[in-house]
Amino acid sequence: MHRAALLLVLLICNFVFALSLTDGLLPNGGFEHGPKKTEMNGTVVTSKTAIPNWEISGYVEYIKSGQKQGDMLLIVPQxxxxxxxxxxASIKQKVQVIKGMFYSITFSAARTCAQExxxxxxxxxxxxxxxxxILPIQTMYSSNGWDSYSWGFQADRPDIEISIHNPGVEEDATCGxxxxxxxxxxxxxxxxxxxxxxxxxxxxxxxxxxxxSWGVLIPPHIKDDHSPLPGWIIESLKAVxxxxxxHFAVPEGKRAIELLAGKESAIAQIVKTIIGKTYVLTFAVGDANNACEGSMVVESFAGNYNVQVPYDSKGKGGFKRAQLQFNATSTRTRIMFLSTFYTMKNDNSGSLCGPVLDDVKLISVRNPRRLL
Known part of the structure; x- marks a missing residue:
């Protein structure tokens, strides 16, 4: 009886421990706890377990904010x-999760002197x-050189190992x-x-x-089989x-999507519909109050129907609402949104930006004449 009670307590503790790791930084996820001086050769980490909670392999450096590499000043965002x-080289950490659940990894990265x-x-x-x-990081979307990336997966087992690996081969290993x-x-x-x-x-x-203050990039569907944005497919060559x-102007609630790269940045969802039935798709289009100015257009598609929604952005926030009415011609209808034009921030950073999409709703309509 005592053993059974002890086992139950251990199971509960393990379950709570797994839950505690599912919404926030991994243990030492910010790398603030570093190696001992005896485990480093300059900035190079010499022991695979020198960084607490992490295991490393290959050429890994421990970098301090403000450190210089030639004429380049290395900045740490947090x-x-x-x-x-x-x-x-790679870093990896073992984590307890719940088998069958979906998860998303978010991490911040910056390229240094390598280009690809x-x-x-x-x-x-x-x-x-x-x-x-494989997530390409050569395109810079933020103004300070750092971007946050996300990647989704479904846990097949309760004990997993998360790994981030640099597959590149440069003449200078310090260009990672x-x-x-x-x-x-x-x-x-x-x-x-x-x-x-x-x-x-x-x-x-x-x-x-x-x-x-730069949001999180969600990679294209071809880069991520389990989207970190539930319900949606990133159906394009570029991230959203x-x-x-x-940190941004959001039309509704606490979260939204910014379409960054013109027609190369699109999201889609396939919904069940009834042939011949009338549906109305409504959504909000705006700007994120992030110095993204100019004439923008969001294109919305529902099967063979589409609408273009222009938005004149001053780069200071704001939004407008739009709708698309259509008659379903199939039992499955693809709903898709994309930005017609490329837009760049006016802060001289050369960073891509675009219109914001939010509050997407689709309802069936009994009497479509009332909408006219």
């Missing part, structure tokens, strides 16, 4: 420390051979990317109500670091940005 991954940098994010051991993704602030968040499958669109308010999504109301 805290005082980060790591740099050289050729074929990529990062391989993976989870193991997982039964799916494709539970990894910087990594900071690694977090994990549980994703809950969205439920349908009167709105036929899942997660149309975008409230369910990847972890957003509370002290960063997940933004929060703490």
């Amino acid at each position: 805290g005082n420390s980060a790591v740099r991954l050289g050729n074929e 940098e990529k990062l391989n994010v993976s989870v193991s051991p997982n039964l799916e051979a494709n539970d990894w993704g 990317p910087l990594i900071d602030t690694v977090a994990l968040k549980t994703l809950y499958p969205p439920k349908l109500a009167t709105n036929l669109i899942k997660n149309g308010d975008f409230e369910e999504g990847p972890y957003v670091f509370p002290k960063t 940005k997940y933004i929060d109301s703490q």
Whole structure:
């Protein structure tokens, strides 16, 4: 009886421990606890377990904010420390999760002197051979050189290992990317109500670091089989940005999507419809109050129907509402949104930006004449 009670307590403790790791930084996820001096050669970490809670392999450097590399000043976005991954180097950490649940990894990264940098994010051991993704980081979307990236997966086992690996091979190993602030968040499958669109308010999504002002990039579907934006497919060649109301202008609620790269940045969702029935798709279009100015157009598609919604952005926030009425011609209708034009911030950073999309709703209509 005593053993059974003790086992129950241990199971509860393990379950609570797993839950505690699902919404926020991983242990030492900001790399503020670093190696001992005896475990470093200059900035190079010489022991695979020198960084608390992490295991490293290959050429890994422990970087302090303000450190210089030639004429380049290395900036750390949060805290005082980060790591740099050289050729074929990686960092990994074991985490307890709940089997069968969906999760999203969020981490911040910056490229240094290499031009074609990529990062391989993976989870193991997982039964799916494709539970990894190559995320290109050569395109800079923020003004300070750092971007946050997200990647989603479904846990096949309660004990997993999260790995971030630099697959690049440069002549200079010190040209690898910087990594900071690694977090994990549980994703809950969205439920349908009167709105036929899942997660149309975008409230369910990847972890957003509370002290960063550049949002989170969500990679294209071809880079991520389990989208960190539940219900939605990133149906394009470029990423979209997940933004929060703490740092951006959001039309409704606390989260929204910024379409960054013209027609190369699109999101879609396939919904069940009844042939011949009339539906109305409504949504909000605006700007994020992030110095993204100019004439913008969001194109909305529902099967063979489409509408273009112009928005003249002053870069200071604001939005307008739009709708698209259509008759379903199939039992499955693809709903898609994209930005017609490329837009750049007016802060001389050359950073891509675009219109904001939020509050997407789809309802069936009994009497469409009343809408006219």
